[in-house]
Amino acid sequence: MLTLNDISKNVIDMQYEVRGALVTRAGQMEKEGRTIVKCNLGNPQELGQRPLSYLRQVLALVTSPDLIGTSIKDQNGNEVIHADLHQRARTIIDITRTVGRYTESAGLEYVRRQVAEFITRRDSIPASPDMIMLTDGASPAVKSVLQAIISSPKTGIMIPVPRYPLYSASITALGGQAVGYYLDEEHDWETNVAEMERAYSEAKKRGIDIKALVVINPGNPTGDVLPEHDIIDTIKFAQEHNLTILADEVYQDNIFNGNKFYSFAKHVLELKADDVSLFSFHSGSKAVGECGLRMGYMEMRNIPTEVYDQMVKIQSVSLCANHIGQVAMGLMVTPPRPGEASFTIYDREYKELQRNLEEKAKLMYEGINRIPGMHTAEIQGAMYAFPHLDLPAGKTDVDYCTTLLEETGILFVPGSGFGQRAGTNHFRTTLLPPKAELASMLSKLEKFHKVFVA
Ligand SMILES: Cc1ncc(COP(=O)(O)O)c(C=O)c1O
The missing domain is CATH 3.90.1150.10 (Aspartate Aminotransferase, domain 1)
Structure with missing residues (x-):
C-alpha cells in the first residue's frame, strides 16, 4: 500500500x-x-457576490446551443436574454462548434485575438495573439512557468514577502528555492529595490542561481497597488540581473480610491527593455468573480519562439484549458458596449x-x-x-x-x-x-x- x-x-x-x-x-x-x-x-x-448576467447568459446559450434564438421571458413578459447576446452566442458557436471538444493547446485563436485587443485597448501597446495562452485560471499558468524555469535545486525565484502561497508552495513542490524580498509596510507595501538587492546578494552568496522575480500587483495579501516608479525600478532591477519577470496582475480591475493600475507589459515596452522576458497573468476569478469557471490567460513578451513552444508543450500535456473558461475569458474582455441592448444591465x-x-x-x-x-x-x-x-x-x-x-x-x-x-x-x-x-x-x-x- x-x-x-x-x-x-x-x-x-x-x-x-x-x-x-x-x-x-x-x-x-x-x-x-x-x-x-x-x-x-x-x-x-x-x-x-452575483455573477454578471451577460457572461452567464451567453455561456448558458453556448453550452446549450439549441436555446439560441429561443425567446425566454420573465414573469413580467420581458425577454430575459437580449438579442445581442443571442447573436454573440451564435457567433461563438459558429467559430468553435461545441464547448465539449478539446481546443488547440494554446487556446482558441479567436479568444487569444480578443485578449490581445483588450491589452492594446488597456495599455495602448501592440499585443500578439501568438504570445498569449489561455489557461485554467492564473494558477496553472504560474505553475507552468515555474516548471519551465526551475531546473535544479539551486534555481532561485524571488518572491515578495508577504507572499501569495501559490508561489512558495509551487516552488517547493518543483524543488526550487524561494528567495523572499520584503515589501515595505511603512510605505503601503511598495517594493523597494534596496531590499531586492539585499535578498538577491544574500541568496547569491548561498550559491543560489536566481532566474526570475515575481511581482503581485495589486497585491495579495497586502491590498497595495504599485506606483509607476516601483514598476520601472523593478524592471530595471530585473534587467540588471538578467531575471525573467512573472507579473501577477489578477487584481488589475479591483482598484480603489482613485489609484491606477499600470501593467508591466506597458512599462517593459516603454523602457525598451527588450532583454527582459515577461510573463503577465490575468484571470476571471477576481475581475468578474468567476473563480469556479477557471478562466485565465498568460501573455509573454521578449520570449524566443523556441521557449514559447516549450510553454505550449507543457500546456499540451493537459491537452487544453477548459473550453467554457476560454469562451468566458473572451466574454470578460469584450463586455457589452454602449448601444447594445444588454449594455444597461451590464x-x-x-x-x-x-x-x-x-x-x-x-x-x-x-x-x-x-x-x-x-x-x-x-x-x-x-x-x-x-x-x-x-x-x-x-x-x-x-x-x-x-x-x-x-x-x-x-x-x-x-x-x-x-x-x-x-x-x-x-x-x-x-x-x-x-x-x-x-x-x-x-x-x-x-x-x-x-x-x-x-
Ligand atoms: C495573487 C493571486 N494570483 C493568482 C491567484 C489564483 O487565481 P486563479 O483563480 O485565476 O487561479 C490568486 C487567487 O487568489 C491570487 O490572489
Missing part, C-alpha cells in the same frame, strides 16, 4: 496556508452548527460590483484602524487587508486567529502563512463578506481584541 514514506518530500514540505489547519477546523465547526464568517479566501461568489451590475468592493475596503480600513493595537495600510486594490497586530509577549498571530475562530467564528489567515518580518504579527482578511456582516464582524473583532491583549 502507498504510505507517506512513498510521497515526494517536496510535496510533503509544500504548505498552502489559505486552505490550512484553521480552515479544516472551521469546516468541523460548521458541521457542529456554528456560523463561520469566511474571511479567509478571495472567493467572491462563495460570499454572495453597466449597472459591473459598477455595483466595483462600488460594493470599494465601500467595503473603506469600511474595513476604518474599522481596523479604530481598534487600538491594530493597524492596516490604505487598502488600494485587490480584495484584502493585511493588518499589523500588536500582541502581548509570547502570543503569535496563529494563537490570535485560532482563538478568534473558536470564540467568534471569524476565520482569518495568520500572517505567518504569508511570511512577515521576524517579530511582527499580522492576519489577512478578505473584504468579501456582505456589508452588514462585515460591520458586525468588525465590532466582534474589536471586542475580542480588547480581551485578547488585556
Whole structure:
C-alpha cells in the first residue's frame, strides 16, 4: 500500500496556508452548527457576490446551443436574454462548434485575438495573439512557468514577502528555492529595490542561481497597488540581473480610491527593455468573480519562439484549458458596449460590483484602524487587508486567529502563512463578506481584541 514514506518530500514540505489547519477546523465547526464568517479566501461568489448576467447568459446559450434564438421571458413578459447576446452566442458557436471538444493547446485563436485587443485597448501597446495562452485560471499558468524555469535545486525565484502561497508552495513542490524580498509596510507595501538587492546578494552568496522575480500587483495579501516608479525600478532591477519577470496582475480591475493600475507589459515596452522576458497573468476569478469557471490567460513578451513552444508543450500535456473558461475569458474582455441592448444591465451590475468592493475596503480600513493595537495600510486594490497586530509577549498571530475562530467564528489567515518580518504579527482578511456582516464582524473583532491583549 502507498504510505507517506512513498510521497515526494517536496510535496510533503509544500504548505498552502489559505486552505490550512484553521480552515479544516472551521469546516468541523460548521458541521457542529456554528456560523463561520469566511474571511479567509478571495472567493467572491462563495460570499454572495452575483455573477454578471451577460457572461452567464451567453455561456448558458453556448453550452446549450439549441436555446439560441429561443425567446425566454420573465414573469413580467420581458425577454430575459437580449438579442445581442443571442447573436454573440451564435457567433461563438459558429467559430468553435461545441464547448465539449478539446481546443488547440494554446487556446482558441479567436479568444487569444480578443485578449490581445483588450491589452492594446488597456495599455495602448501592440499585443500578439501568438504570445498569449489561455489557461485554467492564473494558477496553472504560474505553475507552468515555474516548471519551465526551475531546473535544479539551486534555481532561485524571488518572491515578495508577504507572499501569495501559490508561489512558495509551487516552488517547493518543483524543488526550487524561494528567495523572499520584503515589501515595505511603512510605505503601503511598495517594493523597494534596496531590499531586492539585499535578498538577491544574500541568496547569491548561498550559491543560489536566481532566474526570475515575481511581482503581485495589486497585491495579495497586502491590498497595495504599485506606483509607476516601483514598476520601472523593478524592471530595471530585473534587467540588471538578467531575471525573467512573472507579473501577477489578477487584481488589475479591483482598484480603489482613485489609484491606477499600470501593467508591466506597458512599462517593459516603454523602457525598451527588450532583454527582459515577461510573463503577465490575468484571470476571471477576481475581475468578474468567476473563480469556479477557471478562466485565465498568460501573455509573454521578449520570449524566443523556441521557449514559447516549450510553454505550449507543457500546456499540451493537459491537452487544453477548459473550453467554457476560454469562451468566458473572451466574454470578460469584450463586455457589452454602449448601444447594445444588454449594455444597461451590464453597466449597472459591473459598477455595483466595483462600488460594493470599494465601500467595503473603506469600511474595513476604518474599522481596523479604530481598534487600538491594530493597524492596516490604505487598502488600494485587490480584495484584502493585511493588518499589523500588536500582541502581548509570547502570543503569535496563529494563537490570535485560532482563538478568534473558536470564540467568534471569524476565520482569518495568520500572517505567518504569508511570511512577515521576524517579530511582527499580522492576519489577512478578505473584504468579501456582505456589508452588514462585515460591520458586525468588525465590532466582534474589536471586542475580542480588547480581551485578547488585556
Ligand atoms: C495573487 C493571486 N494570483 C493568482 C491567484 C489564483 O487565481 P486563479 O483563480 O485565476 O487561479 C490568486 C487567487 O487568489 C491570487 O490572489
